[in-house]
Amino acid sequence: MKMGKIPAEWPALQIELAKRVKVEPFAGIPALVAGVDIAFTADGNTAQAAAVVYSVAEKRIIEQHVIRRPVKYPYVPNFLSFREGPILQELIAELREPWEVIMFDGQGIAHPRDCGLAAHLGVLLDRPAIGVAKSRLCGEHEEPGLTAGSHSPLLLDGKQVGIALRTRNGVKPLFVSIGNRMDLESARRIVLACCKYRVPEPTRQADILTKRRKT
DNA sequence: GCGACAG
């Protein structure tokens, strides 16, 4: 895991990928929602990634995969997708269940160049994707109401790029933004439909798998 | 120069 600087072509690639993001409503609530996440060893040299498929109706995970790979790049704000993207793509390719939407732990278009992890991979996959971050990367917002479902717009340069969404009563809000083939209203509806706890089940379960036995 | 900064 080396490389301290950022390849000169990365920012330009993000700009190009952002242009390919499709904003469109997603009808209804998907039956199967995929979720992915990654954990790192203390030495920072190994990544353990997990992907799951969650059945919204049955409220349970129906498929799961875990892989370990050496870390190639360090974490650099705004370039998370280059660090986690390759591993996640490999993992997503192993999914057999027909998932309709995929959720990522990170921003969608709520990014300086409109290309956060969910937008970046959503475009490469050409599938509906949603960014669900536990904290803010950029933009400003008002504190949403304290009840589950309350939300306030996340603004960047005066334009709405996402929402601060309170998924459960009294918990810290999540930052939801579209990744691809989705619109903000649909994304909010889908995230809330998957929330048993603060973090939606797809990414929450993937996160749990991710922290399990790094043998 | 001083903060801010997904995971």
Added chain:
DNA sequence: ATCTTGTCGC
């Protein structure tokens, strides 16, 4: 992200 135990609260 990861290092870390108990502890306060619903």
